[in-house]
Amino acid sequence: MIEETAITKNLVCKTPAFRLLPLGFCAGCHYGIIFRLIDEVLEEMELKGITVCIGGGGCSAMGAMAMDVDAFGGPHGPGTAIASALKRVCPDNFIFAIQGDGEQGAIGLGSFVAAAVRGENITIITMNNACYGMTGGQLAPTTPLGMVTPTTPEGRDQEMAGFPFHGPELVAPLRGVAYAARGTVHTPANRQRSKKMVKTAFQKQLQRLGFAVVEFICACPTNWRLSPVDCARYIEEKMIPEFPLGEFKNVEKNEG
Amino acid sequence: MTERILHTGNDTVARAAISAGCKYYFAYPITPQSEIAHYMARELPKIGGCFLQSEGEYAAAYMLLGAALSGERVMTSTSSPGLALMQEPLSMMVTAEIPAVVVETQRLGPGTGTGGQQGQTDYRFVTRGVYGGLHYPVLAPYSVSEIFEFVQLAFHIADKYRILTMVLTDFVLGRMTEYLELKTFDFGPLPEKDWALKGKAHKGGRSNFLFTVTGMMLDITGFFQGQQEKSKRIIDSETRWETYKTEDADLLIVSYGYSARMSKGAVNTARAQGIKAGLFRPITLWPFPREALQQEALKAGKVLVVEDSPGELVEDVELAVQGRVPVHFLGIQARHIARAEGLILPERILQEVRELL
Numbered sequence: 001m002i003e004e005t006a007i008t009k010n011l012v013c014k015t016p017a018f019r020l021l022p023l024g025f026c027a028g029c030h031y032g033i034i035f036r037l038i039d040e041v042l043e044e045m046e047l048k049g050i051t052v053c054i055g056g057g058g059c060s061a062m063g064a065m066a067m068d069v070d071a072f073g074g075p076h077g078p079g080t081a082i083a084s085a086l087k088r089v090c091p092d093n094f095i096f097a098i099q100g101d102g103e104q105g106a107i108g109l110g111s112f113v114a115a116a117v118r119g120e121n122i123t124i125i126t127m128n129n130a131c132y133g134m135t136g137g138q139l140a141p142t143t144p145l146g147m148v149t150p151t152t153p154e155g156r157d158q159e160m161a162g163f164p165f166h167g168p169e170l171v172a173p174l175r176g177v178a179y180a181a182r183g184t185v186h187t188p189a190n191r192q193r194s195k196k197m198v199k200t201a202f203q204k205q206l207q208r209l210g211f212a213v214v215e216f217i218c219a220c221p222t223n224w225r226l227s228p229v230d231c232a233r234y235i236e237e238k239m240i241p242e243f244p245l246g247e248f249k250n251v252e253k254n255e256g
Numbered sequence: 257m258t259e260r261i262l263h264t265g266n267d268t269v270a271r272a273a274i275s276a277g278c279k280y281y282f283a284y285p286i287t288p289q290s291e292i293a294h295y296m297a298r299e300l301p302k303i304g305g306c307f308l309q310s311e312g313e314y315a316a317a318y319m320l321l322g323a324a325l326s327g328e329r330v331m332t333s334t335s336s337p338g339l340a341l342m343q344e345p346l347s348m349m350v351t352a353e354i355p356a357v358v359v360e361t362q363r364l365g366p367g368t369g370t371g372g373q374q375g376q377t378d379y380r381f382v383t384r385g386v387y388g389g390l391h392y393p394v395l396a397p398y399s400v401s402e403i404f405e406f407v408q409l410a411f412h413i414a415d416k417y418r419i420l421t422m423v424l425t426d427f428v429l430g431r432m433t434e435y436l437e438l439k440t441f442d443f444g445p446l447p448e449k450d451w452a453l454k455g456k457a458h459k460g461g462r463s464n465f466l467f468t469v470t471g472m473m474l475d476i477t478g479f480f481q482g483q484q485e486k487s488k489r490i491i492d493s494e495t496r497w498e499t500y501k502t503e504d505a506d507l508l509i510v511s512y513g514y515s516a517r518m519s520k521g522a523v524n525t526a527r528a529q530g531i532k533a534g535l536f537r538p539i540t541l542w543p544f545p546r547e548a549l550q551q552e553a554l555k556a557g558k559v560l561v562v563e564d565s566p567g568e569l570v571e572d573v574e575l576a577v578q579g580r581v582p583v584h585f586l587g588i589q590a591r592h593i594a595r596a597e598g599l600i601l602p603e604r605i606l607q608e609v610r611e612l613l
Contacts, residue, residue: 019463049457052325057469065465070453072325074468075348081315082322086453088306089280089326093455111318114311 013040020066025059028221028228031127033185034194035063038125041198042069045206047094054083054097056108058134060127064098076100077108080115083122094205096123101215102132105141105165112167119176119210123201126167126215128182128243130224137223141165144242149223164242168215172248178204179212180248184240186219186232193245200250209254217243259438265430268400269333269359269423270295272407275440278329278357279305282319284312284338287372288427289361292333313338317345317358324349324356325466327452329411333359336369336378346420347386348468353451355414355421359407362426362513364564370596374427375588376513379568382424383541388470389480391487392420393494394541396512400434405441406539412443417490418451424541426564428514428599487543496539497548501527505534507613508556509605510549510573511563512538519562521602526609533609538569546576553577560584560612564591564600584612 016039025031042048048069055064057076064073072082079097087095104112104126115122131137131149138151142165146155156164168180179201183194194216201212217239219231226234263271270292273281281296296307310316316332323330334342339360349356360382364375385391393413395406406423414421456463470479501523502508511519516537526533536552538545553559553573559581561570570585577583586608591598 019465049461050455052453052455054322061467061469065467068456068463070456070459070463071465072322072352072453072467073465074352075318075321075345078315078318078345081310081318082325085280085282085308085319085322085330086325088308089323089328089330090454110311111315114315 013043016040016043017068018066019068023066024062026222028219028231029059030185030216030218031059031063033191034127034216034218035067037185037191037195038198039067041195041202045199045202047202050092051094051096052086052090054079054086054095056097056099056103058100058103058132060098060100077103078111079103080108080120080122080124081111084115084118084120087120087122091121094202096125096202096205098125098127100133101126101128101130101142101165101167102140104167113171116171116174116177116211116213121205121208121210123205124211124213125198126213127218128215129218129220130239131220133220133223137220142243144238166243168213168248171211171213177211177213177249178209178251179214181213181250182215182217182243182245182248184217184235184245186217186235190245197247209251215243261436261438262433263400263436264291264433265400265403265425266291266361267295268403268436269407269425269430270299272404273331273357273411274299274303276329276408276411278331278411279303280323280328280330281305281307282310282316282323282330282332283307283334284310284316286313286335286338288363289333289335289359289430291430292359313341314345317342320356320358321345321349321354324354325453327449327454329357329415331357331359333361335361335363335372336381337367339378339381343387346392347388347390349420350386350390350392351388351468351470352466353418354466355418357407357410357414357421357423359423359425361430362424364427364596372427373596374514374564374599376426376515376564377566377568378424379541379563379565380571382422383544383572385542390483391542392422393490393543394422394424396424396539396541397429398513398516398537400429400432400436403429404436405439408441409443412446413494415446415449417486419486419490424513426513491543494540495543495545497545498537498539499552500535500537502534502536502552502556504532505556506532507558507560507609508534508536508552509609510536510538510559510561510569512541512569515562515564515600518600518602519605522605522609525602525606531609531613544572544576549573549576550578550580553581557581558584558612560586560608562586562600562605564588584608
């Protein structure tokens with residue numbers, strides 16, 4: 001039933017039927033927007049009945065726990081290995097894993113790249129908030145140069161901690177990878193562009209084309225010590241120049 | 257008539273898993289048990305399953321976890337250092353009650369050890385459970401026939417209690433060839449796997465989530481109470497052991513795995529010479545047959561523990577007998593040669609028995 005409201009005459013989409021509310025994310029965090037976006041795509045593509053979501057450790061686990069799909073979560077880092085195996089056993093299910101940037105670029109880097117090398121037919125959603133959100137905002141592989149964190153009190157220094165990690169660009173050249181992209185949700189237009197990326201990435205799995213990854217740049221107001229509005233500015237001025245938006249790979253058929 | 261074939265212990269692990277309905281196997285090569293992977297890579301595609309060679313043991317165990325979420329029977333196998341790398345995923349599986357089977361073929365020594373030779377130096381490592389205070393069952397076969405039976409039993413126990421279950425072998429058991437009767441086993445009924453994650457459409461539209469984050473649980477003490485009750489059910493129903501010529505024994509040898517075979521040889525020779533020795537062989541290392549062992553130990557009045565290690569099983573034996581009878585120990589120093597290929601032979605065990613009686 002479509003109900004009339006004061007704001008709009010048409011129902012654009014329903015509120016996601018989350019299993020667990022409230023979500024538990026900090027005020028101004030982008031995770032809630034992203035999980036809703038994923039939920040919308042699953043709904044629109046009619047995938048919820050066959051979906052299994054593999055959450056990670058840290059904040060991303062809360063989203064996996066909340067979505068009304070079969071889900072597993074908790075371990076920090078090995079989401080790609082877990083998803084790979086489950087997809088092998090259940091090729092007709094839709095399997096996607098949500099990873100933090102530290103999971104993908106540090107502790108789980110081996111499993112992330114190995115799954116891409118094998119061309120596993122799974123989808124990875126990366127949450128790049130430039131830090132370890134749940135443990136107190138420490139240096140992550142994705143922390144921009146100069147960013148102050150509890151473990152880089154003088155700001156990230158390339159001599160000490162190297163340069164920021166770019167997951168989608170890293171795996172895009174691999175032959176088993178069908179799709180690699182990066183988006184943000186800090187403006188409505190970017191949110192819609194990113195939603196399209198998620199949709200495309202999900203389609204690659206349904207077409208059995210191989211590994212797909214979509215990274216989201218996300219605000220972490222608590223650890224960045226910025227207001228939500230200033231976070232959006234930081235994303236514009238610091239994050240996007242370091243982490244370019246767009247598609248790095250989009251194949252229509254398997255590479256032989 | 258049951259078919260009788262010649263089979264190695266490692267091949268038997270793989271064959272037994274397939275007989276138990278396991279079609280998915282995940283592993284990383286490591287001596288002395290890589291033959292299990294060779295067998296699986298060859299045979300699983302024929303039955304519509306798969307062997308996925310992982311990027312390491314840590315990933316292999318997480319693949320095991322991922323595949324087990326489907327409710328299918330799944331297995332991994334490894335050897336000592338590989339099992340060390342698997343500890344986090346194994347704890348996750350025990351916590352979230354995701355059943356699967358792990359076969360650990362012990363290789364000698366800490367660190368890299370001997371690179372894959374004989375030893376029994378992982379007893380303490382595998383019997384103390386996972387980090388976080390939880391146990392899982394460990395079955396210890398001592399022949400190829402028992403490997404065939406216990407791997408299948410492990411799948412049954414895993415599904416019955418929703419728990420990770422381990423089969424512990426060693427270099428000698430894995431590499432030796434014996435006659436194997438291809439018996440079929442019926443271990444009894446099993447509960448429905450209504451928890452499996454195959455999409456909510458499989459469960460009438462009701463989604464399920466399995467989480468390993470105990471911190472997010474509302475009832476922590478309730479979680480541990482549930483786990484303790486499960487442990488108690490396993491202890492009450494699944495504790496297994498075997499006694500051999502213990503009825504009138506004056507000395508009770510306690511041993512498992514390959515050294516139990518050596519000990520059995522020593523008991524037979526001793527008996528032929530009129531020496532009343534008997535053998536107590538724990539089959540489940542966890543749960544450990546404490547009460548049964550204490551009774552047998554009290555009856556014999558003297559205990560000799562034989563294991564190819566610096567002394568690990570001996571700790572459980574001492575706990576079981578509670579200081580009420582003397583416990584003697586014959587360990588790795590009793591090898592017939594001091595090198596990695598040394599073994600504790602029946603003659604050496606018999607010599608010890610003679611000295612003690």
